[in-house]
Amino acid sequence: MRVGDDYLEAVLDLVAQIPRGRVMTYGTIAEVISDRLPADERRGGPRQVGYVLSRAGGGVPWWRVVNAAGGPAASHLSAALTALASEGTPLAAAGLRVDLRAALWWPVED
């Protein structure tokens, strides 16, 4: 098995576990993955999580992954907002971003 695929799988698996109506930030995902994987398989930061998701394409609820500001990924943001709204994700008053205080999800908390 190729090295690095574990990281990719870990990210995809974690994203797939995000409950409907909840979200996770790139930084949080990076933290959890780093903690779950051995040092050899670790990859650095939030940007790599984004890279993995960009390559993942369909089959993964990527719209449940948001940046630290609470806004959807820089691309496809209208699609993400639509999907989030459809799933009942708590949106901020402006409607342009997610209410992190209410929607942010943590794997161990749930």
Place this chain on the structure above:
DNA sequence: ACATTGACTAATT
């Protein structure tokens, strides 16, 4: 091997 790019974050102003 060097420079550029990107689904990012945190600190500063």
Place this chain on the structure above:
DNA sequence: TAATTAGCCAATG
């Protein structure tokens, strides 16, 4: 609270 700047890690050309 919002806009700017600097730092970050890996991929890609």
